[in-house]
Amino acid sequence: MTPADQEERQSLLRPPGGSVPRGRRLFLAAFAAALGPLSFGFALGYSSPAIPSLRRDASRALRLGDDAASWFGAIVTLGAAAGGVLGGWLVDRAGRKLSLMLCTLPFVAGFAVITAAQDVWMLLGGRLLTGLACGIASLVAPVYIAEIAYPAVRGLLGSCVQLMVVTGILLAYMAGSILEWRWLAVLGCAAPSLMLLLMCCVPETPRFLLTQHKCQEAMAALRFLWGSEQGWEEPPLGDEHQGFHLTQLRRPGVYKPFIIGISLMAFQQLSGINAVMFYAETIFEEAKFKDSSLASVIVGAIQVLFTAAAALIMDRAGRRLLLAVSGVIMVFSTSAFGAYFKLTQGGPNNSSHMDLFTPISMEPVDASAGLAWLAVGSMCFFIAGFALGWGPIPWLLMSEIFPLDVKGVATGVCVLTNWLMAFLVTKEFSNLMEVLRPYGAFWLSSTFCIFSVLFTVFCVPETKGKTLEQITAHFEGR
Incomplete structure (x- = not known):
């Protein structure tokens, strides 16, 4: 890259007065x-x-x-x-x-x-x-x-x-x-x-566009998006945009985001979200909701409402706080879910293949219905907690933490991890509950949620208010 290009890039990415863009x-x-x-x-x-x-x-x-x-x-x-x-x-x-x-x-x-x-x-x-x-x-x-x-x-x-x-x-x-x-x-x-x-x-x-050395087009894009050419300072990419090489994993600015991104995707799927959605209609039926389509709409509406709330407060509360609060909510709600299944499971079952969809209740009908409402409350609490943090934030952080030269490969590995984990959890969940029984499966999810909170507190950096370049500099220790 020529000195003229370097100068043009810096003028493009550094605001003259630090004012915030307002491009609609x-x-x-x-x-x-x-x-x-x-x-x-x-x-x-x-x-x-x-x-x-x-x-x-x-x-x-x-x-x-x-x-x-x-x-x-x-x-x-x-x-x-x-x-x-x-x-x-x-x-x-x-x-x-x-x-x-x-x-x-x-x-x-x-x-x-x-x-x-x-x-x-x-x-x-x-x-x-x-x-x-x-x-x-x-x-x-x-x-x-x-x-x-x-x-x-x-x-x-x-x-x-x-x-x-x-x-x-x-x-x-x-x-x-x-x-x-x-x-x-x-x-x-x-x-x-x-x-x-x-x-x-x-x-x-x-x-x-800057990685392709198209500074004029990048300036035009900024003008279209933000209403001016101003932006934030970005470290030089080097002479060429060479893409990912295995040797780059030695750099803290690469391997640290890799570990965080993959772990976030794994914890998202291990949180129990698929297990809760798997049981949603059954739980509503136990609570005397006969219309399963209404139950699905209620679950969907809760997700939309609390994800929208998370979006509105994301840039004020920050990513780490919402992740931690979300994880704590999921710990308590999955524990309550497990308690519900433990209480409704009743006595021993001689069958080697239990019915996963119809809990064996030794309680009177009224008590069973009351416990079902406990499950409905736990489920709604869990979905709200997931939507506040562990639903949106892993995807948001994935897009923020990787440097430009490895972003394609790194985000690809994160997405691959997420979807493979989703497939494994979805396909093997029934087998897991046959081995651990439903209450054991949900308590296992609760354990993973505890680990996710600890991981958030000790390993995940706050990216609120930082430019992508400042986030990369943080990982590289600059």
């Missing part, structure tokens, strides 16, 4: 990118209303049995794991903007295949394609938003990724109560199609 088009660009998480939330939520409909389908070729229904729900996570790897490769080579535009293709293609499905294999193929798109979107959208946002709003906009995911899930639940599974798949094409149109109107991230 930043929020348009963030909304356009967040339609990717909305799409993948809809894809995740699609299986909940679609599976009961497919079980009743008049066509024998499309009718889902227990095993096929399990794969219909879980295969999305396998596709998303592959999408995380592909997204990590794309984001550094095609750029953030083009990667988001490309991920709309498997979204639309997947839902189109489901709409036209003639047998179960077409259904699974469509779900795999939407899963691939989910993996790409879950990686690229947080990176794009983090790189276009200034520190004062980066927490708010970054948390909107998870807010759009849970909103997509809620929309799928609500639309699924009205629409048949084919028309629900048609509706799934709307958000990615809109994202493709809007992304054509917004620029690439200035930081990515």
Whole structure:
């Protein structure tokens, strides 16, 4: 890089007076990118209303049995794991903007295949394609938003990724109560199609353009997004943007964020969120809620409400505090969940294969219903706690802590970890409860939540109010 380029970059990234940018088009660009998480939330939520409909389908070729229904729900996570790897490769080579535009293709293609499905294999193929798109979107959208946002709003906009995911899930639940599974798949094409149109109107991230030595285009992007060329000081990247090499893992600025990012993703999935969602409808039925679709909408509404609350206070409370509070809430709620199952399990069961969905209650009916309300309260408390911290913040921190030269590979590994853990937890949860029984499985989740709180307190840095370059400097000890 020439001295002239260095000087132009520094003038581009250092504010003359330290004032905060006020570009409104930043929020348009963030909304356009967040339609990717909305799409993948809809894809995740699609299986909940679609599976009961497919079980009743008049066509024998499309009718889902227990095993096929399990794969219909879980295969999305396998596709998303592959999408995380592909997204990590794309984001550094095609750029953030083009990667988001490309991920709309498997979204639309997947839902189109489901709409036209003639047998179960077409259904699974469509779900795999939407899963691939989910993996790409879950990686690229947080990176794009983090790189276009200034520190004062980066927490708010970054948390909107998870807010759009849970909103997509809620929309799928609500639309699924009205629409048949084919028309629900048609509706799934709307958000990615809109994202493709809007992304054509917004620029690439200035930081990515700088890695490609396109300083003039980066200045134009900043002017579009922030209303001026001002920004924050960024350390030089070196002569070339060479990408990731294994030798870079020796650098504290690389291996420390790697450990933190992977651990956050693992703890998110080990928290028990899939176990709680797995039991949600059963718990509501025990509490005399006969309409399971209403139960799903209630759960979705709680997620949206508290994720929105987290987004609004993220840049004031900070990431570490919300993670710690969220973890403590989940410790108590999963412990109460375990206590509920311990109390309703009753006496010994001679069967080697217990019924996981119907707790064996030795209590009177009124007492059992009262305990079910304890479970409903614990579940709502858990979902609210998860939405406040461990839902949005791992994705936000993933987009903040990695230096530019390793961001593609590093975020790809984090997303791969998250989706593989989601697949393993989802598929093996029933087996785990056969070994530990339900109360043991939830108490195990409570133990993981305790470790997540300790990890947050001792290992996770606060990134509130810092530029991405200051975060990198913190890890490198500068």
